[in-house]
Amino acid sequence: MASPTRASAEPRGTAGNADTANPARATLRWVGNGLALWLPALPLLLLAIALLVAPTIELILSSVRGEAGGWTIQYWRDTLASNGGRQAISTSLRLALICATLSLLIGGPLAWLISRMLTLRRSVWLALLNVAANFGGVGLAFGYVAALGTYGMLTLALRDIGLGFDPPPIGSLTSLVLAYEYTNVPLFVLLTLPAMGILRTEWMEAAATSSATRAQFWRFVGLPMLAPFLAAGWLLIFTWSIGIYGLAYAMGAGAATIGRLRLITLQIGLTLNTGVGREERAAVLAVVLLLFATVSLVAYRIILHRALRWFG
Amino acid sequence: MVRVGWVGRIAFFAAIVAYIALPMTAVVLYSLSTRWTSNLLPDGYTLRHWREGLTETRLQQAVLRTTWMAAATLVLDVAIVVPAVYWQRVRNPRIRILTELSAAIPFVLPFVVIAFGILRLAGRYTPELLGTPWIILLGHAAIAFPFLYWAIDGAMAAAGISRLNEAAQTCGATPVQILRHVVFPNIGAGLATGGMLVFATSFGEFALVQILVGARFENVSLYSLNLLTETSSQYEKLAVLTVVVFVILFAISVAVVALNRGQAGRFLPGVRAAEGGRSE
Numbered sequence: 001m002a003s004p005t006r007a008s009a010e011p012r013g014t015a016g017n018a019d020t021a022n023p024a025r026a027t028l029r030w031v032g033n034g035l036a037l038w039l040p041a042l043p044l045l046l047l048a049i050a051l052l053v054a055p056t057i058e059l060i061l062s063s064v065r066g067e068a069g070g071w072t073i074q075y076w077r078d079t080l081a082s083n084g085g086r087q088a089i090s091t092s093l094r095l096a097l098i099c100a101t102l103s104l105l106i107g108g109p110l111a112w113l114i115s116r117m118l119t120l121r122r123s124v125w126l127a128l129l130n131v132a133a134n135f136g137g138v139g140l141a142f143g144y145v146a147a148l149g150t151y152g153m154l155t156l157a158l159r160d161i162g163l164g165f166d167p168p169p170i171g172s173l174t175s176l177v178l179a180y181e182y183t184n185v186p187l188f189v190l191l192t193l194p195a196m197g198i199l200r201t202e203w204m205e206a207a208a209t210s211s212a213t214r215a216q217f218w219r220f221v222g223l224p225m226l227a228p229f230l231a232a233g234w235l236l237i238f239t240w241s242i243g244i245y246g247l248a249y250a251m252g253a254g255a256a257t258i259g260r261l262r263l264i265t266l267q268i269g270l271t272l273n274t275g276v277g278r279e280e281r282a283a284v285l286a287v288v289l290l291l292f293a294t295v296s297l298v299a300y301r302i303i304l305h306r307a308l309r310w311f312g
Numbered sequence: 313m314v315r316v317g318w319v320g321r322i323a324f325f326a327a328i329v330a331y332i333a334l335p336m337t338a339v340v341l342y343s344l345s346t347r348w349t350s351n352l353l354p355d356g357y358t359l360r361h362w363r364e365g366l367t368e369t370r371l372q373q374a375v376l377r378t379t380w381m382a383a384a385t386l387v388l389d390v391a392i393v394v395p396a397v398y399w400q401r402v403r404n405p406r407i408r409i410l411t412e413l414s415a416a417i418p419f420v421l422p423f424v425v426i427a428f429g430i431l432r433l434a435g436r437y438t439p440e441l442l443g444t445p446w447i448i449l450l451g452h453a454a455i456a457f458p459f460l461y462w463a464i465d466g467a468m469a470a471a472g473i474s475r476l477n478e479a480a481q482t483c484g485a486t487p488v489q490i491l492r493h494v495v496f497p498n499i500g501a502g503l504a505t506g507g508m509l510v511f512a513t514s515f516g517e518f519a520l521v522q523i524l525v526g527a528r529f530e531n532v533s534l535y536s537l538n539l540l541t542e543t544s545s546q547y548e549k550l551a552v553l554t555v556v557v558f559v560i561l562f563a564i565s566v567a568v569v570a571l572n573r574g575q576a577g578r579f580l581p582g583v584r585a586a587e588g589g590r591s592e
Binding site: 036037038039040041043044045047048049050051052053054055056058059062106109110113123127128129130131132134135136137138139140141142143144145146147151152153154156157160182185186239242243244245246249250253254265268269272273282283286289290293294296297300 | 321324325328329331332334335336337338339341342348349350351352391392393395396398399400403404406407410411414416417418419420421422423424425426428429430431432433450451453454455457487512516517518519522523532533536537540541547550551554557558561562564565566568570
């Protein structure tokens with residue numbers, strides 16, 4: 001493509017090519033070609049740049065830009081040295097670790113069993129899991145209170161039959177794990193279910209014919225094949241659990257205000273909503289979440305790359 | 313040994329069903345109870361909360377607002393995602409690098425972080441947008457588009473859109489005609505699945521609405537939070553609202569499963585697209 005500046009330096013009309021002869025038209029054609037290549041995707045790309053990419057960059061910048069305008073790592077140092085910041089990061093990680101592992105241990109076998117069902121029964125299970133996976137946020141927080149709060153259904157039932165049952169206080173780590181798993185386990189099943197199809201029934205039969213036990217089949221064939229998919233599911237639940245906000249806010253905002261619970265997302269949300277705490281520290285915590293997300297994404301891509309060998 | 317496995321399996325299924333059913337049952341009973349403080353079941357039943365709740369303007373407004381926001385988000389996403397995916401498949405594959413990267417952001421980055429970033433950015437450049445439904449619409453369209461993107465990308469691969477496109481072009485069809493008469497009719501299932509996830513995402517979203525607009529656009533999540541934290545006497549109304557929301561989401565979930573003919577409504581993103589891409 002001839003650049004307009006070079007073209008305009010030449011005398012008009014001497015070159016045979018119409019493009020170089022008329023710089024205005026050359027530019028126009030260049031723009032036209034570009035538009036033809038990109039125009040239908042422009043609205044989506046502009047939206048993504050304005051509302052996803054630019055805000056992310058803005059957060060990174062505001063976590064390292066001082067009040068005077070220069071660069072500083074002061075906010076990072078302050079946040080990571082502060083008790084609150086450290087506690088928030090470690091509690092978020094611990095919570096996500098517990099949630100992802102429980103999802104794997106419960107959701108993995110469940111996905112396997114559902115994948116072996118006949119279509120009708122499987123549809124019923126899928127509908128049930130889909131409903132649970134979509135029942136999140138504030139509504140689920142209330143569901144938890146109605147079931148396991150001080151006057152919750154299960155609490156009352158257990159007291160009724162004479163058990164001195166004290167439910168975990170709302171906003172404690174146990175209560176958050178119980179509530180988070182309500183959407184996490186179904187999500188894990190829905191995410192890994194398509195992968196369960198790669199294990200053929202014939203292979204189990206072949207293993208049985210070769211006098212392998214069930215445990216041996218799983219140890220040497222089943223789990224190694226499913227491992228990348230299960231790992232990908234674990235990683236996603238881990239990442240998403242760190243980032244859960246609506247449910248955490250509805251259940252834990254009270255405990256967080258008095259400092260009994262600290263989660264990264266809650267610290268950010270409370271700073272923005274109440275104005276207590278400094279926005280720069282919230283920005284640092286947001287960038288910490290961004291770092292976790294980036295690491296997860298890269299790991300997810302690597303795992304998925306391995307997993308897709310089975311589809312080759 | 314076989315029998316133990318069988319019993320264990322039944323117990324496992326029963327525990328899962330109980331776990332999923334318990335909060336929902338409790339909420340439904342709450343919405344029907346007169347008073348509930350001592351036993352497994354409420355002390356008495358009444359339809360009063362339903363009558364009061366469904367006729368309350370504030371509740372109706374919240375449900376309406378949430379519904380039209382979700383519908384508007386869906387329309388906007390369909391309008392911008394379908395042409396982009398079509399164009400990257402038939403004309404300019406380089407678009408894919410950018411769309412995949414964009415789709416990854418809301419996939420792994422918590423919405424509260426995105427909301428925070430938008431708040432700072434909009435506060436600096438377009439403060440007049442803050443506090444309006446418009447910024448919610450744009451934000452929801454941005455965070456929900458990956459669901460539609462992956463579903464449509466998979467559907468286009470399965471339908472063999474590039475070959476259909478060549479055939480249509482040979483017949484002299486324009487890109488707009490192709491979109492209207494060839495692409496859209498062939499990606500119906502993907503459109504429905506992805507579209508419903510977009511709708512559900514916007515419907516249940518909390519972070520963006522709370523941080524960017526707050527009480528000026530009281531949707532279902534915000535009103536629910538208000539009822540939950542205000543006073544305990546509001547629990548019955550909250551129960552009614554939760555059941556209403558739940559029924560709407562349930563209808564969507566059932567439709568998604570039905571449309572997928574017994575397959576999971578979600579999948580590990582990348583798996584199906586890569587599968588479809590190879591088969592084409």
